[in-house]
Amino acid sequence: MTLEQSDGVVTLLIxxxxxxxxxxxxxxxxRRIVRTAHGYPGHLGIDVIRSRDGDLHLFTCVLRFASAGQLQDWMGSDDRKRLVEEVSPLLATGDEQELNPTREFWFTPTTAGSRKPxxxxxACVTFLVILPLSLLVPRLWQPAFEALPWLGxxxxxxxxxxxTIVLLVVYLFMPRVTRWLAHWLDAP
Incomplete structure (x- = not known):
């Protein structure tokens, strides 16, 4: 895998x-590899999506780094090489990697060869996640706005x-909703 030099956030699916x-x-x-990756410069987090591919458990890791160079440092590190060698006997297939420069990982197919919805x-899923938040979040902030007029x-x-809405969508709701609606999103 080669990475273009970029100053933006890089998302890798494994x-x-x-x-x-x-x-x-x-x-x-x-748990060990997530803990190890967390210690590397530029590491922004890992989301793990657990699903099934036939009779096998499929783990899709969405790995984010602050830059392509920092991701490349992690991918080429002795720590990662050692951990990947250690896990290979547990895997039915190899270490499948997909660089996602667009950062659109919510709607990325969970199985290779699948197509994006x-x-x-x-748009429907995104609307259904954001609409309730856009109605609820202002009401939740209202007491703070009344107590601190400069904040209002x-x-x-x-x-x-x-x-608040962006953080809730990105970190809490969208990953769960897309897993929950995965069958509908994957249907033709």
């Missing part, structure tokens, strides 16, 4: 299909409401 009966050992390994389905001004209040 898929592992785990041999039957090796799930517990894989989960132990996964149509944009209209992506046009710019500060809109900045806080928008930031």
């Amino acid at each position: 898929r592992h299909r785990v041999r039957p009966g090796e799930d517990e050992a894989y989960e132990d390994w996964l 149509p944009r209209w389905k992506q 001004g046009y710019l500060p209040s809109n900045a806080l409401i928008t930031l």
